[in-house]
Amino acid sequence: MLRNPLLVPDLRELLQAGETEGLRDFFGDQHPAHVAEMIEDMEEAEGDSILALLPDRLQAEVMSYVDHNRQVRVVEAMTPVQAAGLFHFMSHDDRADLVNRLDEDRVDQILRNLAQTEREDIRRLASYEEGTAGAVMTTDYATLTPGITVREALTRLRHEAPDRETIDYSFVIDPHHKLEGIVPLKRLIMASPRSLIEEIMQRDMIVGRVDEDQEAVARKIDKYDLFAIPVLDANDVLVGIVTHDDAMDILRREQTEDILKFGGVSADPEADNAPYWQSGIVGVVRRRLPWLMMLLLAENFTYPVLRYFQWVGDKVKDIDLFIPLLIGTGGNAGSQTVGTIIRGLSLNEIERGDTWKVLLRECLTGLCLGLMLGSIGLFYAHFWRGQPWPLAELVGITILCICVWANTIGALVPLVAKRLGIDPAVISAPFITTLVDATGLVIYFEVAIIIFHPSSH
Amino acid sequence: MLRNPLLVPDLRELLQAGETEGLRDFFGDQHPAHVAEMIEDMEEAEGDSILALLPDRLQAEVMSYVDHNRQVRVVEAMTPVQAAGLFHFMSHDDRADLVNRLDEDRVDQILRNLAQTEREDIRRLASYEEGTAGAVMTTDYATLTPGITVREALTRLRHEAPDRETIDYSFVIDPHHKLEGIVPLKRLIMASPRSLIEEIMQRDMIVGRVDEDQEAVARKIDKYDLFAIPVLDANDVLVGIVTHDDAMDILRREQTEDILKFGGVSADPEADNAPYWQSGIVGVVRRRLPWLMMLLLAENFTYPVLRYFQWVGDKVKDIDLFIPLLIGTGGNAGSQTVGTIIRGLSLNEIERGDTWKVLLRECLTGLCLGLMLGSIGLFYAHFWRGQPWPLAELVGITILCICVWANTIGALVPLVAKRLGIDPAVISAPFITTLVDATGLVIYFEVAIIIFHPSSH
DSSP: OOOOOOOHHHHHHHHHTTOHHHHHHHHHTSOHHHHHHHHHHSOHHHHHHHHHHSOHHHHHHHHTTSOHHHHHHHHHHSOHHHHHHHHHHSOHHHHHHHHTTSOHHHHHHHHTTSOHHHHHHHHHHHHSOTTBHHHHOBOOEEEEOTTSBHHHHHHHHHHHGGGSSEEEEEEEEOTTOBEEEEEEHHHHHHSOTTSBHHHHOBOOOOOEETTSBHHHHHHHHHHTTOSEEEEEOTTSBEEEEEEHHHHHHHHHHHHHHHHHHHTTOOOOHHHHTSOTTTSOHHHHHHHHHHHHHHHHHHHTTHHHHHHHTHHHHHHSTTGGGGHHHHHHHHHHHHHHHHHHHHHHHHTTOSOGGGHHHHHHHHHHHHHHHHHHHHHHHHHIIIIISOOOHHHHHHHHHHHHHHHHHHHHHHHHHHHHHHHTTOOGGGSOHHHHHHHHHHHHHHHHHHHHHHHHOOOOO | OOOOOOOHHHHHHHHHTTOHHHHHHHHHTSOHHHHHHHHHHSOHHHHHHHHHHSOHHHHHHHHTTSOHHHHHHHHHHSOHHHHHHHHHHSOHHHHHHHHTTSOHHHHHHHHTTSOHHHHHHHHHHHTSOTTBHHHHOBOOEEEEOTTSBHHHHHHHHHHHGGGSSEEEEEEEEOTTOBEEEEEEHHHHHHSOTTSBHHHHOBOOOOOEETTSBHHHHHHHHHHTTOSEEEEEOTTSBEEEEEEHHHHHHHHHHHHHHHHHHHTTOOOOHHHHTSOTTTSOHHHHHHHHHHHHHHHHHHHTTHHHHHHHTHHHHHHSTTGGGGHHHHHHHHHHHHHHHHHHHHHHHHTTOSOGGGHHHHHHHHHHHHHHHHHHHHHHHHHIIIIISOOOHHHHHHHHHHHHHHHHHHHHHHHHHHHHHHHTTOOGGGSOHHHHHHHHHHHHHHHHHHHHHHHHOOOOO
């Protein structure tokens, strides 16, 4: 069932022996992603050679699976005519992306060899703003008109199928290219051949807009379990489709991006979408430094707090020894809460009207956690660290207060951010942690003053 | 094109006036997800009533989109015969999930009203272990045999289509139900009616295994841009399929779960998959407490370090004032690094052989960041906080060392975890932060000793 893949060394032999026909035959039946994998496993130059000698359609399919640097390299090694042939067979969204990575002069040379409609399609797709539906959509979808019969439609689709990304869904358009309905292939083969398309088409459609954020469009595809979503411009004219596989890629990238933001790396969408190795160290430093500087600025508030309460430290022996432990715990509790809230917001489980309920819930959770951890802290400070009861009580009470406080802040900040239209995942764990640190110290020392009544002079 | 949705108040009127036919007509054309949304927007009892009076097929489709609690409530309000009818039309994977939420006795009553094959199907699907492909796959796919013609195949599919989740792909099986090939509907309509299935079917297939982790299967669907993946048992017998929309749901849940782990919430798969509101506060506390306790334990290492170096603090004025700021910065730098590494690992940009390259890269990044932040710290301590140069130099040098150290740790821990087969996302930011805190203090005081040469007695 699953064919044994030809091992890379065997492939190398075929390549060196110039057995191009043998190579073409071998690859002919493989999934393009498998072919791409084999190419990646070889030496760079060998992989490029293999890619260059694949038959047209397969080459175009495999191109979509290889990394962007290789795509650019291979195209730059081709003649303009060869490259134009590749573009002709490539899926429309992938070739537009590739064009955006090539040198402008080179692109002109290549496009000169294509028909005008194709040239215009490539230019148009490549011009959409990064991050929008327009930038990820493809234009090789099948269209039908409402007045034709099912038999005529099937004939048309049979004819167009080789050039279309998909014919599993056809899009029914009026003379102005406005979308009127959608016809799943399933429905076509089940219908009587004499029915008209307008009789069987699905009119209730979920659509995307060409300037809509690509993550929003991907979420629609996810929510409605769509195979593909039609993309319309401001005049309701159909301009492209986004397919489920692209949606999955979008969501995967955006969600790993959230992990980055959550870890406090600069929230720069273009850089975040870059692969790990792509930026040089200078680029990485440039991305991380702003946040670290900002957090350093925020963290510096602990200094005046400590200075202000320094006299308490002078009066109460060993009070300083617990500081990192206490604010560390506050930071951890806040971090947990932020993660939970961000997830709840991102899965739409927490909605607009829920703010007070969430705060109450997190506050109570902090109370319970604080009571338990505070008890642990109390006994830890006295029995393990040998501190007298007053100091141990201080530690216990502070842990309790810090947990309540950190949970409340950890919930409040992402909720407020969401309300203000800021991406809550940008409110990273470090940000919350830092907020909790300075205020946690205030709590510690104020409670200490209450417990120890040190005289200040 | 997009129909104006009937407003919920109007819907309520129709319901109260008993206009069931009107309601059925209205809903007839809506996407089931839209219907589910409208139901969620209504009062609970009203929503349940609407759901109950939908026509069979639509009701079954809408059931897949409503939340699990409502599913259970509605089924429990039905008679066993009605519920059996619902099960008959529901997609096979969703009904198996629903069965697992119902009371065992009730399930027996309901299943008694179904044909044996259906009963067995439900029982089998419901028995697969949570988190495996078996637990998410569905069994309502279309099968063909290799020896029939395309014409016969199309006739068969037309007949079966209403009962199948999808006929966009048909699975070709031998007499033992072993998978031989896959036939996209597109290929069927393009082929000559007299061709045999075995001549046109696709033999090179990507498959999943029934006990395979569901995330692994979803990633295959993502990687190969599949519409659906066939799932086989240990004998290569086809037992079900997982579709792209289920894959998207799986990946979405698993990735938001990563945010939770990264924030330091307990990595409990079952609980993490639960919606935000589902657990009571006790449940939430139970999930977060273990981690907080563990982190408290880890953080407590700062205590003996501070005690050990307490004498340095007594000798060097104001040295304590910078402590939270320094270890906070270390924690932030480590947090950034961990997030970046986790992302790189999860997108497979960082591979096994890359460990040393990554460490070197992160170490150098830490060096650059540390040099810049250290300079800022130096000038901050002297000019803003008025400390003498030696202490300011201590702060600057410590920031430098801590950045290099935190970046190295932040890269090393997830890489080692991955090597050991532990999920690196579990190595949450709080864990790294805590590791960096105690060691950061050691660095601070050791450098202080070098700079200040305090005499110890």
